[in-house]
Amino acid sequence: MKKIFETNSPEETMAIGEAMGRAAAPGEIVCLNGDLGTGKTVFTKGFAKGLEIEDHVVSPTFTIVQEYHSGRLPMYHFDVYRIDDIDEMNEIGYEEYFFGDGVTLIEWSTLIAELIPTRVKKVLIEKAPELGDDYRRITITEPDF
Ligand code: ADP
Numbered sequence: 001m002k003k004i005f006e007t008n009s010p011e012e013t014m015a016i017g018e019a020m021g022r023a024a025a026p027g028e029i030v031c032l033n034g035d036l037g038t039g040k041t042v043f044t045k046g047f048a049k050g051l052e053i054e055d056h057v058v059s060p061t062f063t064i065v066q067e068y069h070s071g072r073l074p075m076y077h078f079d080v081y082r083i084d085d086i087d088e089m090n091e092i093g094y095e096e097y098f099f100g101d102g103v104t105l106i107e108w109s110t111l112i113a114e115l116i117p118t119r120v121k122k123v124l125i126e127k128a129p130e131l132g133d134d135y136r137r138i139t140i141t142e143p144d145f
């Protein structure tokens, strides 16, 4: 199933993330892709809100993964942009996150494509310069369970 949304502000993108977070189930994996600065982290902040996470969500760029435990379900937020070697994923024990009871969000998941299970939700965020700086097209693809 594929849905396309168009937003014109970070708040609108957050609201889409929030709705997805509200509906999130244990074990869910959400792959976030799109160029730098398109709104993957903004979307994740909304998602965290939907999970009722109270902590401030920060980009985990230098730690690869950031865990949040104050919400309805644990949330594991990966950003693998700076990974040089897939072994770094093994070192942090990614399987415990991906196949656990929390919800995993992965920014730049295509960089670790070989580790991504087949049944995941995919969020692609794209700009369209001719439609303004704040325009984003968000394509959400969900597996048919
Ligand atoms: P990424 O994680 O994809 O690198 P961020 O979420 O960190 O990107 O940053 C997105 C930036 O784009 C933020 O500065 C945000 O304010 C801005 N922005 C402008 N319009 C939008 C929009 N429609 N949706 C999301 N972010 C937007």
Ligand code: MG
Binding pocket: 040, 041, 059, 079, 107
């Ligand atoms: Mg980011």
